[in-house]
Amino acid sequence: MKQKLSGILTLLLALVVQISFAQESRQVTGTVTDGDGLPLPGVNILVKGTQRGTQTDFDGNYNILVSPSDILVFSYVGFETIERPVGTSTRIDATLTPDASELEEVVVMGYVTRGKNELTGSSVQVSGEQIAEVPVVSADQALQGRVAGLQISTSSGTPGAVQDVRIRGISSLSASNEPLYVIDGVPVINSNIAGSNSSSSLSPLASINSQDIESMTVLKDASATAAYGARGTNGVIVITTKRGRSGEVRFDFNSSIGIQNDAYNKRRVLTGPERLELTKEALVNAYGADYGFTMENALQLGVDFRVLPAAILDYDGSVYDWDNLIKNEDALLQNYTFAASGGTELGSFYASVGYNKTEATVIGADFERINGSLSVERQFRDNVDFSTSLNVSHSTQNPILERGTFFSNPFITRYLMNPLNNPFNEDGTPTTDLTFGSLHNTLYVTANDINVNALTRLISNSKVDWELIDNVTFSNRFSMDFQLNDYKSYLNRYEGSAAPVNGWSERSTEQNFNFVYQGSLGYKFQLGTDHNFDVMGLFEYQKNQNNYLYGYGENFPADGLTNLENASANLDAFSSYADWYNVSYLALLNYNFARKYVLDATFRREGSSRFAEGNRFGNFGSVGAAWNLHMEDFLIDSAFSSLRLRASYGITGNSGIGLNEYQALLSYSADYDDNGGATPSQFGNPDLTWEKGEAFDVGVSFGLFEDRLSGSFSYYNRRTYDLLQAVPLSLTTGFDEQSRNVGEMVNKGIEAELSYMVVDTGDFSWLVSANYATVDNEVTELALGSDGNPINPNSSSSYKTTEVGLPVGAWYMRTWAGVDPQTGEPTWYVNGVDGEVTSSYSAAQRVYQGASALPTYSGGFSTRVTYKGFFADANLYFAGGHKIYEQYAQFYMNVNSFTLGSYNGVSELLERWQQPGDITDVPKLNYANGRSFQSTSSRHLFEGDYVRLRNVAVGYSLPTQYADAIGVDGLTISLRGTNVATWVKEDGLKLDPEVQAIGYTSLTTPPVESYTLGVNLKF
Structure with a gap:
């Protein structure tokens, strides 16, 4: 009998509470959007302190029964949770802002994704917007x-x-x-x-x-x-x-x-008149003393001695801009x-x-x-x-x-x-x-x-x-x-x-x-x-x-x-x-x-x-x-x-x-x-x-x-x-x-x-x-040859070397010492570092140039x-x-016929050595000279x-x-x-x-x- 009475009282109390709640409660509607104003479907909306709640629909809309004293809690993965008091409102719209800390934590590793605080390795993620x-x-x-x-x-x-x-x-x-x-x-x-x-x-x-x-x-x-x-x-x-992602269809046009x-390109080539002038000078330096070449007759004698093609005498001084012609x-x-x-x-x-x-x-x-x-x-x-x-x-x-x-x-x-x-x-x-x-x-x-x-x-x-x-x-x-x-x-x-x-x-x-x-x-x-x-x-x-x-x-x-x-x-x-x-x-x-x-x-x-x-x-x-x-x-x-x-x-x-x-x-x-x-x-x-x-x-x-x-x-x-x-x-x-x-x-x-x-x-x-x-790259071991010495993988290169104690492909060549101001001849350091210089290319030593590529x-x-x-x-x-x-x-x-006869040179050749005392980095022109300078x-x-x-x-x-x-x-x-x-x-x-x-x-x-x-x- 006591149990029945207790049950009846409990039911009556619940009914009173329900009636009371119904008298004070009302429907509240609204829409939840993201920071860009787009609807967020599936957002969880709970009445704080209770189990009552709902979710937004496909268009971010919701409808929930609440009382004036309730507080709505809006939560969504990747966004900050916010709270909104109901009060007298019948409509509550909410905008959720992305949770930056949460968004930054996810790093895509390929096979898996890890939270940023779960990583032990070195990785950097660049967003698609930046790309x-x-x-x-x-x-x-x-x-x-x-x-x-x-x-x-x-x-x-x-x-x-x-x-x-x-x-x-x-x-x-x-x-x-x-x-x-x-x-x-x-x-x-x-x-x-x-x-x-x-x-x-x-x-x-x-x-x-x-x-x-x-x-x-x-x-x-x-x-x-x-x-x-x-x-x-x-x-x-x-x-x-x-x-x-879930939500109504969005369109994006970029x-x-x-x-x-x-x-970047600061190389300028010689014009026709410039190259012709240098060709004359190179001919005079090469043959002038023995064959009477002068700046005035160099082209004609060059043709007579079959050093130059006869058509060069017909050149009228026109400038043909090949450089710009090949550009788009x-x-x-x-x-x-x-x-x-x-x-x-x-x-x-x-x-x-x-x-x-x-x-x-x-x-x-x-x-x-x-x-x-x-x-x-x-x-x-x-x-x-x-x-x-x-x-x-x-x-x-x-x-x-x-x-x-x-x-x-x-x-x-x-x-x-x-x-x-x-x-x-x-x-x-x-x-x-x-x-x-x-x-x-x-x-x-x-x-x-x-x-x-x-x-x-x-x-x-x-x-x-x-x-x-x-x-x-x-x-x-x-x-x-x-x-x-x-x-x-x-x-x-x-x-x-x-x-x-x-x-x-x-x-x-x-x-x-x-x-x-x-x-x-x-x-x-x-x-x-x-x-x-x-x-x-x-x-x-x-x-x-x-x-x-x-x-x-x-x-x-x-x-x-x-x-x-x-x-x-x-x-x-x-x-x-x-x-x-x-x-x-x-x-x-x-x-x-x-x-x-x-x-x-x-x-x-x-x-x-x-x-x-x-x-x-x-x-x-x-x-x-x-x-x-x-x-x-x-x-x-x-x-x-x-x-x-x-x-x-x-x-x-x-x-x-x-x-x-x-x-x-x-x-x-x-x-x-x-x-x-x-x-x-x-x-x-x-x-x-x-x-x-x-x-x-x-x-x-x-x-x-x-x-x-x-x-x-x-x-x-x-x-x-x-x-x-x-x-x-x-x-x-x-x-x-x-x-x-x-x-x-x-x-x-x-x-x-x-x-x-x-x-x-x-x-x-x-x-x-x-x-x-x-x-910092360093080679620490190489294969040994029959003589017991390390084998250089770049041994056939005239530019590089790969040796124990050096970086891979280290630059290895003769060291330029400049142009002799008295003779105009190119020089290199004999020991490859400093001191004595020589104009004989083969007499100079190859050395490591202090860096690689x-x-x-x-x-x-x-x-x-x-x-x-x-x-x-x-x-x-x-x-x-x-x-x-x-x-x-x-x-x-080149300062000889290879550049000044067959092809073309760049504007630096205009700075060539011409007389004793000239300080320059381009040697004396000589049409018949070898190519050691280059x-x-x-x-x-x-x-x-x-x-x-x-x-x-x-x-x-x-x-x-x-x-x-x-x-x-x-x-x-x-x-x-x-x-x-x-x-x-x-x-x-x-x-x-x-x-x-x-x-x-x-x-x-x-x-x-x-x-x-x-x-x-x-x-």
């Missing part, structure tokens, strides 16, 4: 100056060309030094795919629209890269493409259009991207189409790309998620002959074309009968030859995540990367290399297929309240196949015929097939205690078909630790918003050598009386195995005053051993070299990053940041200012501590230090309230300049200082200076 704003064809160029320890050099300014990228220097003598590229968690191939055209390059990375990139992460030390085993030894660049020219002034660049994204609580999508057209700064070369991407994520069940992405592009590059001394190379024309040549016929068309020299008329060749590199690329990436039980996920990823290159070249019948054979044509097709499967099992769990574990086991299988087909033919019967079927002579064909496999077993462990103390361990067993069966597998791994001091009680109330110590150690490998180098091979390309035959082609080495790298890294990162001031400092030491080298063999073996594992080198240095928000008042902000890195320091500086929608930013890049050799100076700075010496070796203003921009972003008024979500207009200024340390360096890693200036398209107008519209 997209730089108007470059290949996205890796946008990283220059933004990542400490990352050195990017433009090997060619031709749009789409491969770039030289080094992370923490060079670690191998003959194996690859390129980083590994990972796109959406899958390793891809990024080698030059320019078909049979060895004079240019085409980067597969140029096929990806930078507007479709969400972020790029540079992994540098063993803890960060060990998960990739041997392929990560030179660092890893992880590219994450954009995905959709466009940029601009112009570009050469960024104000080359047009344009890029357009239209994207859409959206989704529901069950899935999302991102789709885009893009078009890029970029002209080169030299005639005859441009780049065009059309691309499309689609990414879909879908929740099949509560425990099954599916995602797939597809990126398709077709790129067309019109390359030029620029990676060598080709007579049709436009840059050979710029510097070496005899300036007495008239480029045109009387009717204004380019002539095919140049009077002087042997160079081709590039104007005619460019207009009548065909050179096309077409790359079609398809990347497909699909993943299924199946949560077997709570926090245990079984993932399967399938990725295919298909690259199809079609190269065609036709050289005309009248001018150029093919004129003697009445025109020739070549065609090649290269197909590269890369397949990757990854299967992983991940488990996240917690023991007690403080022990947090994240473990993963992964199996990876990678297969790469390459097919190549080439055809060639000569003698075309008529103009307009350019295909191989029209050729009638010397038809030839070639084909090849190559494949390789990688199989890997990976274990990852990440543990933290109360988020304060972090332990990270990686083990990878990797097998490669590049080695013999008994040596195919290598074991690699790393261990790292971090201490989040800012979470300790004694620092919680301090000025430190973050303070972390970290250290890591690991072993990585390198298998970046040619296929089948371990095998003894026969070549079946012999032809004996039209019968095939075999010849030995490779000695082989079944003991060949992985090149290995042992890396140690320690660092500290910090944030002060809520990260208003933040930065990091690290020290690294990487020892590479079992170097893959080509070791000379006794010729009695029938071979001259064999690949072996022998030798060792060390790279060590420091890296520092600093960022400071100088002013932040809401309406006005000013942010500055900088990074700086050093790398590798920069020993590099870095960047950035600043950004904003004020009520207006913004201005700039960043610069610098590098130095290395030297650069101007290799082509031997052609255009032989390899420090005369043309320059300090490579330079600073480049990489980007500068001003713009305006329309505030949200004004954007809403015109019916759009956002509008930004910007004007941006790229490579707008360059400073070099040494005035004698007249060509662009941003050169390939080998350290030579070259006659190729230099980096470009561009100015673009960009418009971004969101709706």
